[in-house]
Amino acid sequence: MVEAEERGVRVLQALPAESETGLSFSGIGDLLDPVLDEALAPLPAGQKRALSRALVHDDDEGPPPDPHAVGVAFLNALRALAENRPIIVAVDDVQWLDAASTGALAYAARRLRAEQVGLLLSRRVPLESMLLDELRRSLLAQRCRDVEVGPLDVGALHHVVQEHLGITLPRPLLAEVHEASGGNPFYALEIVRMLRRTGASVEAGQPLPVPESLHDLVHGRLLALPSESRDFLLAAAAHAHPTISITEAASGVGRDLGLTPAVDARVVELEGQRIRFTHPLLAAGAYETADPLRRTEVHGRLAELLENPEARAWQLAASVDQPDETVAAVLEDAASYASARGAPRPAALLLDRAGELTPADRLDDAHRRTVDAAYLHFESGDSPRAEAQLRDVIAKLPFGGMRARAIMRLARVRSYEMQREAVDLFLQAIEEAEGDREILAVAHEGVSACLFRLRERLEDAVEHAQLAARLGMELGDEALAAEALSSQVVAETLLGRATAAETAIRALELQDAAQHGRVLGQPLFVVTVRYWWTDELAEAHEALLHFLERARELGDxxxxxxxxxxxxxxxxxxxxxxxxxxxxxxxxxxxxxxxxxxxxxxxxxxxxxxxxxxxxxxxxxxxxxxxxxxxxxxxxxxxxxxxxxxxxxxxxxxxxxxxxxxxxxxxxxxxxxxxxxxxxxxPFVVDAVEALVELARREDAVELLDWFEGNARRLERASALANCLRCRGLLAAQAGELEDALEAYREALDWHA
Known part of the structure; x- marks a missing residue:
């Protein structure tokens, strides 16, 4: 509508509500309210009187307005308004438009021909609209167009939340809000507001709660069902992939009593044996309206029924509220399973719960699980949660190996935010490692990677990477050694060392060991970066497209x-x-x-x-x-x-x-x-040379070009040599040596070819 108004179109808008369906002509009143005097002015006296009375515009007493007269008046009002510029008549939630307005709009729409008037009507599925039904019957098919507006995707929802609430949700939380809202932007905004207001977070085995503003809508629909059906729906909502048989067994309620009323009320629908809620908020409502003790019982029963280790773990996570090392260990195993299948967010939530359920006399296990959970949150894309969790556990730990491990993880998270702080944290982890070779290897590799990103102390970066690679091989951890060699490759390449190619070969020999880890730790990715620098652009492009898809597959x-x-x-x-x-x-x-x-x-x-x-x-x-x-x-x-x-x-x-x-x-x-x-x-060096030439600083230009070209020739970089020859051409042309300039340009084109 905003775009239409910006293009000079006049928009007449009505926003009927369910509570207003009995108010005659309230919709027409909304449409004409901003332009009422202009709409009434050209009408004959009888039509003006009928429309004024319908809209309660005057105090005249008398019989109710004739619907036909109101329809004629409304039609002529639209025609008059459209003489100067186009009009859009827009009705949102048309299913709630009152009957009198529906009649007047239908009358006018059937008689509009060449006038610059369009209708834009929106209806909530599956509710019906008398106006839409009438227009489909009475207008030619080519004059009507139905557009199904589906749910927003995750990217579009990100922009809605950012625009309306001014916040950026971490990617995994955004995905969970998208799933809970069904892609409905209004519901999504309400859920985010609720999360901000209450501080609620996603917990293992439990859906996001229903926002208070939607309680009446969601809970009312569920509470209208028989109690047996609500109990059946609790069991369905407690499981990510409910089937009829599993839900019957978990709830103890048969399908006739439990499922049939819910299907009739369109709360759920069936896809073969699979039960699917018609909207995710109904699943959340079915879960939270149930008695807490009954929820615990259902989760416990599902844990007995389900065979998939991860699915069973989600149920166990929600079925106990006291420390239990047996359950915590099951959750940790399930987290490993989830991580291995490329699902870091579920793995992180399971480990969070495992840490909470770890008994007080196993504090080291609790801290280890919490640290590992935090890093999985980071890998899933939730850096703020990872950082907060790690800082909290570090503050509780004494000097030593466990604290060093947590600091090392925090350094990795911070390396995507603040490089110098990350270097200091990695060095602190080295200091506190107490000889733990795994921590030392990871931390030395981290220092190397951060120095590379800073483009500083690259000689030191090579030494740290070499030490990390040696420690990785001593540990038998080829994936760790591969990541260290990868850091060595990029540092050596920037330094222009001839050894970079050999190091790249050594790193690639360990690619198989690293292929299931995060993309940035894989040797092939780093060698792809080297492809870019060595002018092998087609190979780099193809490999990077592969890694883009691979990162998404891994949930990285x-x-x-x-x-x-x-x-x-x-x-x-x-x-x-x-x-x-x-x-x-x-x-x-x-x-x-x-x-x-x-x-x-x-x-x-x-x-x-x-x-x-x-x-x-x-x-x-x-x-x-x-x-x-x-x-x-x-x-x-x-x-x-x-x-x-x-x-x-x-x-x-x-x-x-x-x-x-x-x-x-x-x-x-x-x-x-x-x-x-x-x-x-x-590559910016070439532009600097050109600027020096244009400023007539010939000696400075030649000195800089000699340095750059010397590296290009030594390393045989075709694109750089082409640019160097172009600069030589500029210098020759400036000196009046036109033949030399043309020859340099020809050579440059040959290198580009």
Whole structure:
């Protein structure tokens, strides 16, 4: 409606409510209220009197208005209003439009022909509307169009919550709200408001509660059913995949008494033997309206009936409320099962409950389960919950191995938020590890990975990675050794070391051991990044698309933003700017939902680079500046380099070489100071050379170009050499050596080919 009004269309809108169905002409009154004087003015006296009386616009006493006269008056009012500009008559919840308004609207709609009047009617399924039925019968088929509005998907729901409530839900919680609301935005907003107000959280084996604002709607519908049917529905709601036989056995209620009334009331429907609630909130309502003791009994019975270890564990989790190590151990095993099948969120919730049910005399087990649960929350994309949980348990632990393990996990979480803090945390874990080789290996690899992301102390990064790889192999943990070798590969590649290729081969030999772990820890992913830097773009692109799908298969939400940002940069190098922009936008959303501000900045920088290359000046500048604003709090060096590259390229393209150099020089000085020699990781150097040429700083341009070209020739980077030759052409042309310039340009084109 907003868009229609922006295009000059006048919108007449009615929002009838169920309580108003008996108020005659209330719908017509709503439609005409903002324009009533304008609508009445051109009407003949009789029509004006009929419409005024129908809308209680005057105090004249007399017989009720003639419905036919009101219909004629309404039709002519619409015709008059539509003479100057188009009109849309919009009725939301048309199933509750009063009968008198329904008659007048139907009369007018049947007689409208060439007038600029359209009707937009919405109806809640499965409720019926007399007006819609009448229009379908009386109008030609080509004049009516039915559009089924389905539920919002998770991405659209994210935008609704963000726009209306100003918050970004972690990806797994957003998915749970989507499931509980059935994709209905109104229900979703109410659920989120309830969660914020009460502090409720998702618990193992239990659905999200029904918001108070929806209690009357949901509970009223359920409480109208016989008690046996509600007991049957409790058993169905307590199980994720209820069947008739399991629900009968768990509830002790037969299908005739339990299922039939619920089906008749459209609370549930059948898909073969499977029972499905017609809306997820009805399942939540069936669960929470039941007596708590009865809920416990049903969960206990389901735990006896179900064979799947994970499904059985969910029931056990909800069937006990006192510490029980036997149950806690079953939940821990089920969490391992869930994690192995690529479901980190359910695994985390099961381990949370296992920690709660661990007896007080087994405190180490409780802490271990809590720490492992927190890291699974992180892997599922809920960084805020993971961080809060880890900080809480660290505060309770004394110096030593268990605390070191928790600190190590926290460092990994923080490495997606604040690199320097993460380095300090990994070093603290090393200090407290008390010789635990697994903690030492993971922490040393973590230091290496963070230094790589900072693009600092890369020599140290190589040493930490080498030590982590050696410890991993000593432990017989090839997956851990593979991740360490992967960190070594990227650091050596940035340094321009010839050993990087050999290290990559060693890492790939361990790919099988790492293929079921998180995507960013797999050697093939890191070698794919190396493909990008070594100009093997087609291979990099294909592999990254595979990893994008693989991360989704594994439920590895924490890896998605990084995969997307590398994929986007590969697509920039391939000239596929539209695709790269989609990656940048999707990546910002994924980073926001998983609480990864470092990656959010990186994706903003990518957006700025794409828009700069598309020539969209203001959008490029806004995105790049937003990225740079996030850099101080995240330490995201890659985001800083890409955003500065975008701004430098932008200034160069608008003929401002001095402004371009001001953006690019700090980046050039930094990479030279840190010994970064990989040309494909420093493409902004070429723009800096071009800016120096345009500013007539020939000696500076030649010196910088000699350094960059020396690395490009040593490492045989075709794209970098092509750019170097283009710069040589610029220098020759500036010196008046036109033949040399043309030859350099020809060579550059040959390298690009």
């Amino acid at each position: 939400e924490s890896s998605l933003p990084y995969v997307l940002v590398i994929l986007g940069q590969v697509e920039v190098a391939m000239g596929e700017l539209e695709a790269a922009l989609v990656r940048a936008v999707d990546g910002q959303e994924a980073a926001g939902q998983s609480g990864q501000n470092t990656l959010a900045a990186y994706h903003l920088a990518l957006e700025g680079l794409v828009e700069a290359q598309r020539g969209r000046i203001e959008r490029a500048r806004a995105a790049a500046m937003s990225a740079l604003e996030l850099v101080p709090e995240t330490g995201g060096r890659a985001a800083e380099l890409v955003a500065s590259r975008a701004l430098g390229h932008l200034e160069l393209s608008v003929g401002a070489p001095d402004a371009a150099l001001a953006q690019l020089e700090p980046s050039v000085e930094f990479v030279r100071q840190e010994g970064i020699a990989e040309p494909s990781a420093t």
